[in-house]
Amino acid sequence: MKLTIMTIEVLFDLVLRYRLSVYIALIVVPVVVFALSLIHGVYDGREAPWRHLYSMVVHIVTALFSALGALFVYHILDHGSSVITTDALVLIGAFLFGWLLVLAVVKRAVDFSMIRSVRN
Numbered sequence: 001m002k003l004t005i006m007t008i009e010v011l012f013d014l015v016l017r018y019r020l021s022v023y024i025a026l027i028v029v030p031v032v033v034f035a036l037s038l039i040h041g042v043y044d045g046r047e048a049p050w051r052h053l054y055s056m057v058v059h060i061v062t063a064l065f066s067a068l069g070a071l072f073v074y075h076i077l078d079h080g081s082s083v084i085t086t087d088a089l090v091l092i093g094a095f096l097f098g099w100l101l102v103l104a105v106v107k108r109a110v111d112f113s114m115i116r117s118v119r120n
Contacts (some may be wrong), residue, residue, distance in 0.1 A: 008075050016087050026098035030105055033057055037109035045110030054106050055115045065099040068092060 015022060036053070037045065045054055072092065106115075 008071060008078060011071065012075070012088055015091065019087065019091060022091065023094060026094050029057075029061070030098060030101040033102055033109075034105045037105060040109070042108060045106075046114045051110055051114050054110050057102065058106055058115060061099050061102045065095055068095050 033054075036050075040047070040050060045051055106112075
């Protein structure tokens with residue numbers, strides 16, 4: 001069994017190798033959240049099970065976007081350059097768009113003041 005060291009390049013290569021799966025996930029998550037928001041209507045996500053679900057979605061999506069940003073900063077600090085492939089920049093842009101889209105859909109379903117630990 002060969003042991004490989006996980007470096008930032010290996011991580012970016014792995015994500016870029018399966019970029020279609022990543023793009024599908026970036027499309028499916030906002031669509032699923034939007035479909036869930038249609039069940040109860042605009043701003044009716046204040047009830048107990050829904051606001052906990054939306055809180056979890058907001059925290060997970062924000063954590064993934066923050067982790068991607070941290071990896072990008074680490075890449076810059078490790079290599080001393082912000083030169084990165086176009087595919088990686090498109091992926092970062094897709095993550096940003098997906099993150100903002102999920103936040104907009106959640107905002108449509110429930111006010112952020114109703115979500116625990118998310119304040120305006």
